[in-house]
Each structure stands twice: as structure tokens, then as C-alpha cells.
Amino acid sequence: MGLSRMLDVKPDPYVALCPSRKIIEVIGDKWSLLVIPLLIDGPKRNAELLRLIEGISQKMLTQTLKRLEEYNLVARRDYGEIPPRVDYRLTPLGQSLADVIGQLDNWVIKNFEELLHA
Amino acid sequence: MGLSRMLDVKPDPYVALCPSRKIIEVIGDKWSLLVIPLLIDGPKRNAELLRLIEGISQKMLTQTLKRLEEYNLVARRDYGEIPPRVDYRLTPLGQSLADVIGQLDNWVIKNFEELLHA
């Protein structure tokens, strides 16, 4: 490990303005948590996602995908055809995140009953 | 596995009204994601959490803790003293969730740079 590494400030989401706080918010977002796992088994189109995620609006889907794209978690692909054909897929970074979220999902399913009656 | 198990309907957060959707929202909450890891190394008091989590308000802290308590993730302990002394700790269920969230945190820290530039 080089000296420069030792000088790095490690991200701390408990500090309000630390960028990692924002990242926590993006990842820990209700819709992100639903969109990301859907992309694991291949690219999906806008209308497909809209149909698969009951209750999401076009607006929220677009907004969620854009934010995930900003953070390099999802890649948007426009085929330039008419009628329009666009799909979204996980980047390698997004794939690795999807694995972690998958664990979260499994946890929820596994502990579902116990969570409910509390 | 008994027959009854096979008849269980598995929770599906992609259905708007499925309770698992609500659970996803509770867990995937900005403040929950910050509070839970803090409780891993022992009980914490209200004022302590307020100080540790920069930017959280009393109102949001209370609301977050209550919701986590509802889902049996956190236990509130009132010592019945005067002045008041109350602390919050993870339940066993909460502990197991904390492990998963810890993985998410580690992922964020590990991929911090890559997320930022995007």
C-alpha cells in the first residue's frame, strides 16, 4: 500500500456532507432496491420494468434509472430505432451491488414471518 | 418440511400490497441504515444516537426507532429512573439484519471511488 493510500480520508456516512451519505440514500432507496434485482438476469426495457414493479410510476422509474446511471450502477442502451428501443442493464459495479442486495432480499424472505408479527 | 409449508405463499415485494414491500421500505430507509449499524456494539441512548448521526432530528430518530421496534428489530429499554434513562439495542433478529447491512456498508466503502466518478 502506497503512502498516498494512508492519507486517504475514509468515507463516513455519519457525517452529513460526506458523499457516502448520498450513496447510502441512493442504494437504500425503495425503488432502487426493487429495480436492481430485476436486472440481474439480463437487460430490461422501460415498459417491462413498469409492468414488473407494481405501483411504480413512469416518473419514478425514469428518475431511479437515471440516478443509478449517474453512479455507474446501470447502463442505458439506446438502439436508435424507431419506434424507440432502449434497455437497461447492470454494469459490473452494479452486478456486484446486486449480489449484496440479493442477500438483503433473502434475509427478508427468510425472516418474513418473524418480522410481521413482531 | 411439512405439507403446510408447501402451501405458504412466498412474499413478493413486487406486488404493491405485499407486506414484504413495506419491509423493504423500512429497511431501505436512509436513517434505519445508519441507526442499525451503530447498535451492533451495544445499547445506545437517545442523546448518543442524536450526536453520532449528524443531521438527524429528534423527530426522525424517534420515528425510526419506533418503526424498528414495531418490526422487532430493536428493543427499547426504559430504566424507569429520574432523570429518564432509556436505551436501545438490537434484538436477535436485528442482529442478523445488521450483519447484512454491514455487508452493504462494506461494499460502499470498498467501491466508494468508483461510485463517485461514474
Add this chain to the structure above:
DNA sequence: CGGCATCCCTGTTGATACTG
């Protein structure tokens, strides 16, 4: 100290309509 109740404002969100 812990935390509830209130007020109030802002931002998020949904619905609708429109465009390339």
C-alpha cells in the same frame, strides 16, 4: 433526559398531457 404535540414549509410524488 427522553420524547410528544404542534405548526409549517418544502420536496417528493402521482396524474395528466404532450413529443420525438
Add this chain to the structure above:
DNA sequence: CAGTATCAACAGGGATGCCG
């Protein structure tokens, strides 16, 4: 089909003050 734009509605969340 994929998205944008606009508007109205509502809830999230902060600030303050009060109480056990």
C-alpha cells in the same frame, strides 16, 4: 415506445415548545 413537462396534492421532515 420511451420519455419529458407541467401542475396539484400530499407527506416528509425541521423547528419549537411543553411535559413526565
